Amino acid sequence: MKINLLPKEERPLRQSQVRWEFLVGLLGAVILGTVLVFTFLEVTTANRLQVAYDDALVREYLLQSQVQAVTTLRQHVSALEARGSSYQQLIVEIPESLRFLPMVFNHSVHGLWIETARWEGDGVYLTGYTRERLALTNYINILNESHEEVTLVTSEPAERTGFLVFEINIEGVGARAAAQLR
Numbered sequence: 001m002k003i004n005l006l007p008k009e010e011r012p013l014r015q016s017q018v019r020w021e022f023l024v025g026l027l028g029a030v031i032l033g034t035v036l037v038f039t040f041l042e043v044t045t046a047n048r049l050q051v052a053y054d055d056a057l058v059r060e061y062l063l064q065s066q067v068q069a070v071t072t073l074r075q076h077v078s079a080l081e082a083r084g085s086s087y088q089q090l091i092v093e094i095p096e097s098l099r100f101l102p103m104v105f106n107h108s109v110h111g112l113w114i115e116t117a118r119w120e121g122d123g124v125y126l127t128g129y130t131r132e133r134l135a136l137t138n139y140i141n142i143l144n145e146s147h148e149e150v151t152l153v154t155s156e157p158a159e160r161t162g163f164l165v166f167e168i169n170i171e172g173v174g175a176r177a178a179a180q181l182r
Helices: 020-090 101-105 133-146 175-181
Strands: 112-120 123-130 149-157 164-171
Touching (some): 101 112, 133 149, 133 164
Antiparallel strands (some): 123 164
8 A cells, every 4th residue: 555645735736637827827828829820910010011102102102203204295295385375376378489489590501590580469579681582482481381471561771781671470380280280
């Protein structure tokens, strides 16, 4: 027979019994582990949210700078439109007879020079000089091919120069050329 002389609190427990201190320690360890896991998850979530927040701040800054750029561009465009409309008011539509003036001046007659041209409505008054009457006749024939009416207004010799000064009136500038183009 065995006698246990140890006090009851210090005696070993039966196999089916557990001390309350162990249960409290185990429960504390489980709670500590749970707290640590949830803390880690919350820190990770907080870091992700901080990164997203920082990214949102950067995007907001970029968007604000783009809004400023767009506003500046709109102001620039409106200034250019105002400038364009003021230029548009200055533009005068060119009459069709003026478009054919280069045909009047571009000639291949040697020895004939045009000094002035005065445009009035549908007509042009040319003044010039030449040494030979034949050059003037050839030039008038060239003009007759593309214009309605060509009139030699004056043809006078210049004093002691050997040149012939002339004035030509051309009516319906480019009328025949415009009809041929259509």
